[in-house]
Amino acid sequence: MSSEKNKGRNSKWRRRGSPSVQESYRHRGSIMSQQHSSDRGSQGTIEDRFEQFVQSQTRINTQILEILSRMTQQPQTSPFPPVVTPRELDQYELFERFRKRKPSEFSGCGDPMEADAWIIEMERIFRMLLCTSGQRVQLVTYMLRDAAEVWWMTVRASYTDMDDAVAWETFKEQFLHKFIPAPVRSQKLREFTELLHGGMTVPEDGPSSTVCAHPNKYSPTGYPSHGQMSQQSAVDNKTHSQKYVPSSIEKNERGTQSKSQKDAIKSSEYSSICKGDMSQENSFSDACGSNDYCISPMGGSQHEEDIHDNVMSVTTLQPSEYSHHIFDICPVQKKGVKLAPSFLVKNRELWKERAIGQDFFELRPGMILMKKYIRHSDQVEIIKKCRELGIGSGGFYRPGYSDGAKLHLWMMRLGRNWDPKRKYEERHSMDNVETPVIPQTFNKLVERAIQDAHAFIKKRSNVSSVEAVLPNMTPDICIVNFYTDTGKLGLHQDRDESKESLLKELPVVSFSLGDSAEFLYGDDRDVDKANKVILESGDVLIFGGKSRHIYHGVPSICSKTAPELLVNETNLRPGRLNLTFRQY
Numbered sequence: 001m002s003s004e005k006n007k008g009r010n011s012k013w014r015r016r017g018s019p020s021v022q023e024s025y026r027h028r029g030s031i032m033s034q035q036h037s038s039d040r041g042s043q044g045t046i047e048d049r050f051e052q053f054v055q056s057q058t059r060i061n062t063q064i065l066e067i068l069s070r071m072t073q074q075p076q077t078s079p080f081p082p083v084v085t086p087r088e089l090d091q092y093e094l095f096e097r098f099r100k101r102k103p104s105e106f107s108g109c110g111d112p113m114e115a116d117a118w119i120i121e122m123e124r125i126f127r128m129l130l131c132t133s134g135q136r137v138q139l140v141t142y143m144l145r146d147a148a149e150v151w152w153m154t155v156r157a158s159y160t161d162m163d164d165a166v167a168w169e170t171f172k173e174q175f176l177h178k179f180i181p182a183p184v185r186s187q188k189l190r191e192f193t194e195l196l197h198g199g200m201t202v203p204e205d206g207p208s209s210t211v212c213a214h215p216n217k218y219s220p221t222g223y224p225s226h227g228q229m230s231q232q233s234a235v236d237n238k239t240h241s242q243k244y245v246p247s248s249i250e251k252n253e254r255g256t257q258s259k260s261q262k263d264a265i266k267s268s269e270y271s272s273i274c275k276g277d278m279s280q281e282n283s284f285s286d287a288c289g290s291n292d293y294c295i296s297p298m299g300g301s302q303h304e305e306d307i308h309d310n311v312m313s314v315t316t317l318q319p320s321e322y323s324h325h326i327f328d329i330c331p332v333q334k335k336g337v338k339l340a341p342s343f344l345v346k347n348r349e350l351w352k353e354r355a356i357g358q359d360f361f362e363l364r365p366g367m368i369l370m371k372k373y374i375r376h377s378d379q380v381e382i383i384k385k386c387r388e389l390g391i392g393s394g395g396f397y398r399p400g401y402s403d404g405a406k407l408h409l410w411m412m413r414l415g416r417n418w419d420p421k422r423k424y425e426e427r428h429s430m431d432n433v434e435t436p437v438i439p440q441t442f443n444k445l446v447e448r449a450i451q452d453a454h455a456f457i458k459k460r461s462n463v464s465s466v467e468a469v470l471p472n473m474t475p476d477i478c479i480v481n482f483y484t485d486t487g488k489l490g491l492h493q494d495r496d497e498s499k500e501s502l503l504k505e506l507p508v509v510s511f512s513l514g515d516s517a518e519f520l521y522g523d524d525r526d527v528d529k530a531n532k533v534i535l536e537s538g539d540v541l542i543f544g545g546k547s548r549h550i551y552h553g554v555p556s557i558c559s560k561t562a563p564e565l566l567v568n569e570t571n572l573r574p575g576r577l578n579l580t581f582r583q584y
């Protein structure tokens with residue numbers, strides 16, 4: 001029967017499990033034949049017509065199926081892949097998709113190598129999202145918290161005019177440079193160099209399966225991550241702009257750790273004071289020895305809260321002053337909302353500052369105290385600038401001595417590096433971090449302060465040469481100290497500048513900001529014989545000429561004495577900021 005033939009022909013179009021077209025018509029036919037079962041006399045004719053009908057329908061269906069088949073087969077036979085235009089996601093949609101992948105937050109307050117891992121995680125998410133380089137930056141910065149958020153606030157402005165194409169790469173580079181401190185890089189470098197010297201090599205064209213625990217794992221961040229090290233960086237020590245880095249070692253090929261590896265791992269155990277572990281940092285010794293900066297004469301060991309309060313992130317990679325801290329002198333307020341001071345309060349405070357006036361005092365020959373000399377707006381600018389530089393690389397740290405004793409203050413060097421052990425040098429010797437330059441505006445203020453001091457000396461004593469009393473100087477070094485409530489500094493002389501500078505008795509110019517401090521000065525290191533003045537926010541103290549070699553120090557900070565307006569505008573943390581300018 002032709003219906004049987006059709007059944008065979010159609011079977012190739014039939015999808016498994018679904019009835020053939022003909023089968024369905026047959027079924028329909030049986031219903032129809034039931035419907036017409038009463039019309040027995042004309043059954044043959046009806047059946048013939050039905051058969052014709054079925055055949056014509058089957059032909060039509062076959063043709064339709066053939067057309068459909070050709071249509072569905074076309075993409076496979078076409079030499080060109082189908083063009084898919086992805087729909088551009090709007091910002092909200094993009095963010096939702098990003099969030100659905102549960103990206104981790106990053107606080108910058110833990111193991112530095114978390115920064116590397118975090119960037120890897122973010123890039124893994126981006127492989128699934130269709131977004132531009134600029135959008136990547138927007139998305140990831142939403143996940144920054146604490147120190148990392150603070151850092152982003154300071155660098156964010158530089159992204160506004162940035163070419164979208166480079167935003168992500170720039171972000172990555174800056175981020176990793178910030179959160180993988182130079183000492184960690186140096187440490188990784190040392191580990192790697194040791195391993196190279198230990199006879200292990202990395203082939204030029206990539207990672208070696210003999211030296212890599214994870215032979216296929218490249219760091220997209222360009223930083224050596226947990227157990228990764230840049231081969232190139234081992235050679236030229238220019239680590240952070242490098243892009244693809246072969247993995248290095250946690251275990252050697254036999255799966256055991258060599259001594260140097262064990263040491264390296266041991267020394268990379270970071271303790272985070274954020275999390276309350278102060279074991280490494282807490283080794284304060286008040287033994288004075290010959291250290292000029294030693295705290296001992298004014299006694300006391302630093303309170304634990306003092307450290308606690310001020311550390312945002314600490315690594316104790318080395319028990320040295322180069323351990324990386326992020327110390328923010330103006331931390332972002334989290335709790336509560338601080339109301340801006342009313343105009344009245346503002347004017348009253350500004351008026352008060354002006355009313356106190358610029359009172360100058362000659363404390364000794366060549367030692368001039370200029371009360372409230374720095375204007376409020378300049379104080380704000382200085383604090384903001386110090387804050388910005390202070391959270392960057394080469395920013396605030398806790399200086400200390402080889403025996404582990406630490407100064408009771410946070411320090412940052414501008415222009416030239418200085419530390420209690422190594423004295424002056426061009427750069428931070430351990431980590432190759434460039435010392436920030438002294439901002440121009442600071443130097444201008446110093447210049448003006450010396451001129452005004454000269455005018456004051458002239459008017460007061462009518463000397464023929466003011467410079468003989470107080471020599472002029474052009475600062476190329478600025479030591480920035482931040483004292484918390486419990487901060488202090490022992491009696492000392494500033495005598496590490498060049499012989500020439502010391503011989504010429506070029507002055508030290510000191511700016512005080514924030515809380516007031518007791519300041520002692522005298523001819524020797526005897527606290528009882530020393531004179532005392534209170535240095536307040538905005539005061540400038542100059543000591544040069546015959547006073548250049550005085551012993552001086554800060555026995556205590558007067559808490560809650562900072563001008564309210566200044567704290568309001570800068571969010572300066574409780575404590576005192578001091579800048580001393582010198583010419584090397």
Ligand SMILES: O=C(O)CCC(=O)C(=O)O
Pocket residue numbers: 479481489494510519535552553554578580
């Ligand atoms: O904080 C001060 O007023 C003095 C700082 C000081 O003497 C120094 O940094 O050498």
Ligand SMILES: [Fe+2]
Pocket residue numbers: 492493494552
């Ligand atoms: Fe000093």
